[in-house]
Amino acid sequence: xxxxxxxxxxxxxxxxxxVMLNCTYQTIYSNPFLFWYVQHLxxxxxxxxKSFTDNKRTxxxxxxxxxxxxxxxxxxxxxxxxxxxxxxxxxxxxxxYNKLTFGKxxxxxxxx
Amino acid sequence: xxxxxxxxxxxxxxxxxxxxxSCNQTNNHNNMYWYRQDTxxxxxxxxxxxxxxxxxxxDIPDGYKASRPSQENFSLILELATPSQTSVYFCASGTGTGxxxxxxxxxxxxxxV
Numbered sequence: 001x002x003x004x005x006x007x008x009x010x011x012x013x014x015x016x017x018x019v020m021l022n023c024t025y026q027t028i029y030s031n032p033f034l035f036w037y038v039q040h041l042x043x044x045x046x047x048x049x050k051s052f053t054d055n056k057r058t059x060x061x062x063x064x065x066x067x068x069x070x071x072x073x074x075x076x077x078x079x080x081x082x083x084x085x086x087x088x089x090x091x092x093x094x095x096x097y098n099k100l101t102f103g104k105x106x107x108x109x110x111x112x
Numbered sequence: 113x114x115x116x117x118x119x120x121x122x123x124x125x126x127x128x129x130x131x132x133x134s135c136n137q138t139n140n141h142n143n144m145y146w147y148r149q150d151t152x153x154x155x156x157x158x159x160x161x162x163x164x165x166x167x168x169x170x171d172i173p174d175g176y177k178a179s180r181p182s183q184e185n186f187s188l189i190l191e192l193a194t195p196s197q198t199s200v201y202f203c204a205s206g207t208g209t210g211x212x213x214x215x216x217x218x219x220x221x222x223x224x225v
Binding site: 001031033035044045046047050051052090094098099100101102103104105 | 143145147152153154155156157160162168170171202204206208210211213214215216217218219
């Protein structure tokens with residue numbers, strides 16, 4: 001079945017340093033849709049980024065990601081971390097069957 | 113902004129009891145989903161639905177049933193609750209077309225004692 005693998009557990013960064021959260025996926029579907037959701041403390045997950053176009057960079061709120069079908073990856077990046085970026089980040093995969101599968105999540109903690 | 117409302121927001125249930133979690137959306141979305149969120153496991157899909165009358169098994173359906181009596185409502189039913197089902201449950205809805213996002217409710221914290 002479909003699966004998503006993310007950078008495990010906790011990533012700690014100092015404010016101002018670059019952010020890189022890894023996401024790889026597995027599916028037999030040739031045209032997957034990839035998403036990044038962010039969940040701040042005591043809130044619900046909400047969409048941060050999405051893509052289905054191979055090798056095209058997508059950006060939102062300072063974050064960016066590029067879907068690479070050749071390596072089945074959709075890594076999340078930001079050039080400079082802010083304190084407000086501290087949150088739980090999920091990578092998610094949707095195939096043509098509309099099933100939406102999430103990874104285990106990565107907690108990003110940004111400190112001053 | 114799409115609206116997904118879950119009830120109750122908090123629930124304490126006894127082992128062996130029946131629990132029903134309700135979800136209502138006013139977005140006219142075809143697809144609805146039930147996830148549970150646990151530390152170390154992330155969001156895991158329990159059941160989902162393509163529309164009224166349909167339910168599909170997700171990745172961890174054992175011990176759960178789902179019901180979609182209408183476009184707006186999607187329930188998750190635990191016939192015989194167990195402590196291992198203690199978790200935070202999220203309902204979500206979406207149009208279901210590939211690149212579109214899903215919208216989550218605020219979650220239900222369920223404790224089975």
